Amino acid sequence: MTNSLVISKKVKSFNxxxxxxxxxxxxxxxxxxxxxxxxxSRAKNLLISEDVLTAIKAINKLGxxxxxxxxxxxxxxxxxxxxxxxxxxxxxxxxSGTLGRLILGFLINTTNKIxxxxxxxxxxxxxxxxxxxxxxxxxxxxxxNNKHLPLTIFGSKxxxxxxxxxxxxxxxxxxxxxxxxxxxxxETTIKAKKSRNHxxxxxKHLNLPITVKKRKKYDEIKVNKVQxxxxxxxxxxxxxxxxxxxxxxxxxxxxxxxxIKDVNINSSRVGIITILKKMGVKINYENKxxxxxxxxxxxxxxxxxxxxxxxxPPELNSGAIDEFLVIFLVAAKAxxxxxxxxxxxxxxxxxxxxxxxxxxxxxxxxxxxxTKNSIKIYGNPNLIINKKIIIKNYLKDHRVFMTSVIAALSxxxxxxxxxxxxIKTSFPNFLKxxxxxxx
Ligand code: S3P
Numbered sequence: 513m514t515n516s517l518v519i520s521k522k523v524k525s526f527n528x529x530x531x532x533x534x535x536x537x538x539x540x541x542x543x544x545x546x547x548x549x550x551x552x553s554r555a556k557n558l559l560i561s562e563d564v565l566t567a568i569k570a571i572n573k574l575g576x577x578x579x580x581x582x583x584x585x586x587x588x589x590x591x592x593x594x595x596x597x598x599x600x601x602x603x604x605x606x607x608s609g610t611l612g613r614l615i616l617g618f619l620i621n622t623t624n625k626i627x628x629x630x631x632x633x634x635x636x637x638x639x640x641x642x643x644x645x646x647x648x649x650x651x652x653x654x655x656x657n658n659k660h661l662p663l664t665i666f667g668s669k670x671x672x673x674x675x676x677x678x679x680x681x682x683x684x685x686x687x688x689x690x691x692x693x694x695x696x697x698x699e700t701t702i703k704a705k706k707s708r709n710h711x712x713x714x715x716k717h718l719n720l721p722i723t724v725k726k727r728k729k730y731d732e733i734k735v736n737k738v739q740x741x742x743x744x745x746x747x748x749x750x751x752x753x754x755x756x757x758x759x760x761x762x763x764x765x766x767x768x769x770x771x772i773k774d775v776n777i778n779s780s781r782v783g784i785i786t787i788l789k790k791m792g793v794k795i796n797y798e799n800k801x802x803x804x805x806x807x808x809x810x811x812x813x814x815x816x817x818x819x820x821x822x823x824x825p826p827e828l829n830s831g832a833i834d835e836f837l838v839i840f841l842v843a844a845k846a847x848x849x850x851x852x853x854x855x856x857x858x859x860x861x862x863x864x865x866x867x868x869x870x871x872x873x874x875x876x877x878x879x880x881x882x883t884k885n886s887i888k889i890y891g892n893p894n895l896i897i898n899k900k901i902i903i904k905n906y907l908k909d910h911r912v913f914m915t916s917v918i919a920a921l922s923x924x925x926x927x928x929x930x931x932x933x934x935i936k937t938s939f940p941n942f943l944k945x946x947x948x949x950x951x
Contacts, residue, residue, distance in 0.1 A: 515931060516928055517917065517928075517932050518925070518927065518928050519921060520799070520920075522922065522923070523761065523919060523922065524613050524900065525765060525766050525768045525771045525815075527664055528769075528770055528949050529772075530752045530770065530773070530949065531774060532754040532772060532939070533626075534559035534748035534749070534751060535748055535752070535776045536563060536564065537610060538748050538749070538806070541613055541710050542744065542746050542893030543564065543567040544588065544614060544618060545583075545611075545616065545718070546587035546589055546597075547571040547576045547587060548589060548594065549619075549742060550589060550591040550740055550744055551588075552586060552811075554584070554586050554587075554746075555585045555588060555745070558748055559583070559748070559938075560582075561856075561939065562936045563606070564605060566604070566605060566607075567620060568587075568647040568886075570611060571587070575590070576595070587904065589741070591741075592741060592834070596912055597626075599622060599624050599829050601624065601626045602628075603615065603628050605628060605629070605645075605910075607630050607633055607862065609637055609682055609684060611836055612661070613685065613687075614684060614687050615628075616646055616663075616665060616694040618691050620646055620649055620651045620671060620691075620696070620864035621651075621695050622667030623667065625665065626653070626664070626665050626667075626685065627663065628663045630661045630719060632907065633863065634861045634862075634909065635661045635662075637658055638658065638860060639658070640659040640660055642685055642688045643663065645687065645689050646692055648672075648674040649668070649673070649674055649700075650670055650671045651665060651692075652665075653665055654905040656667070673693065673697040673698065673699055673701075674693075676769050676853065678705055680705065680857060682857070683709070683710070686704045688713070689702055689705075690711050694720065694722075697737050698736070700735045700736075701728050701733070702734075703732055703733075704730060704731050704735040705729065706831075707830045707856075708781055710806070713804065714744075714804075714807060716734075717744070718857075720738050721735070721736035721738060722734065722736070733850070749806060749808045750772070750773065751939075752776050753761065753784065754939045754942070757838055757918050758916050759795070759813050759947070760838040760841055760918055760922075761918050761922060764815070764841065764896070764922035766815060767814070768815040769815075770812070770813045771810055771811070771812050772813075773810050774810065776808055776841040778807055779807070780830070783829070783832025785826055785829070785837065786831070786832075787822060788839070788842060790820070791842055791850075792819050793814075793815060793816050793842070794814040795814075797809035802950050818893075820844040820848070821843060821844060821847065821848035822851075824852045826853055834857055834911065835947070837915040838850060838911075838918060840852075840922075841915065841922065843891055843917060844876060844889060844891055844892065845892070845893055845895060846891035846893070847891060849888055851889075852889075853886040854886070855885050855887070860912070862907060863906050869887060870887060872903065875901045876923060877897065877899075878928075896923070900928070901927045903930060904930035908931045910938045914942055
């Protein structure tokens with residue numbers, strides 16, 4: 513069976529209603545919190561993708577039983593000290609940075625050493641950013657080249673709380689330290705640059721001993737030792753990062769309207785909405801509500817005839833960090849030059865995404881000027897592609913694949929996009945929804 517996709521037709525105008533799969537960040541966090549809960553937790557609309565199944569497998573290896581039936585999942589937690597596993601355990605986080613980094617916080621007090629491995633892409637990513645703060649609690653780490661997987665964690669029963677400054681705007685680093693703080697006597701203090709706050713909202717909902725003071729650019733978080741986590745039943749909202757592909761498809765189409773149901777619109781995640789509105793895309797929230805501290809709404813998008821370039825304020829970066837590849841496609845069609853800066857973190861993702869953004873745009877015939885942390889995009893509202901474009905060897909980064917599909921459907925040309933399987937990590941039914949829209 514071929515693992516590439518050929519697209520040679522632009523999308524026609526559409527008016528559709530869709531629902532995308534459950535949020536990946538919330539799904540993985542639910543699995544991890546439920547694994548330490550005292551009793552049975554249930555989730556509906558859990559994202560059933562490789563990253564989440566990998567998280568479930570990881571807690572299974574730690575002695576926690578689970579049951580999955582379609583997108584309904586049950587986790588039989590055995591309490592805060594309920595992990596039970598054999599010596600020389602190996603956990604494979606496969607492609608998931610979120611799982612690999614977050615779980616280390618929970619393993620900070622392991623009595624036996626545990627080895628963490630990952631796939632080719634994850635093995636190129638920086639794990640020193642979590643092993644450094646976690647070492648300060650008293651755990652010990654061995655990493656390949658001092659920075660990469662495979663990594664071995666030697667936990668400690670004699671943990672000390674730390675003071676931690678998180679400067680990157682990384683929710684994975686912040687969450688990993690929160691989890692370690694939850695297992696440590698005394699008060700851990702974190703000053704964290706703004707980033708997605710699902711972990712904090714889980715803690716608040718579960719009444720765990722954590723406080724968050726919101727400052728303008730940073731949050732001040734204080735965490736104390738957790739004695740007990742109650743089970744958590746969760747109806748998981750849909751993922752804005754998965755919705756992003758269809759938001760952009762609609763923004764770039766002619767005379768089209770799309771309604772995406774039940775999407776998580778947590779203010780630390782909606783950078784793409786703010787950015788696209790500034791660029792002239794018509795987006796509205798309908799049916800707004802709150803569940804478990806998370807804001808949810810249906811998102812309505814209308815296509816736009818005139819897109820404006822943007823000088824993107826860097827304070828929006830962290831709230832749109834997974835969406836920049838598709839945002840760049842909107843900049844490609846805007847009338848004028850767009851500029852995105854302070855984006856070095858983009859090259860730390862599943863693939864070096866700033867470089868992949870540039871490669872895709874250049875193949876489309878769009879001029880760019882890129883540095884290691886910024887990109888200038890020379891938009892062309894009249895862009896029509898007539899040539900052949902091949903996208904391959906991108907470390908199977910799911911978001912490179914999905915962005916290329918949206919580019920092909922929006923700008924035309926004959927595209928051959930390799931590694932279709934990459935979508936399994938975050939959004940296995942992406943192509944099904946594409947087909948529903950283009951039919
Ligand atoms: C995530 C945080 C972000 C994001 C990733 C999911 C999370 O990573 O890119 O897809 O669930 O905490 P960083 O923490 O590296 O910015």
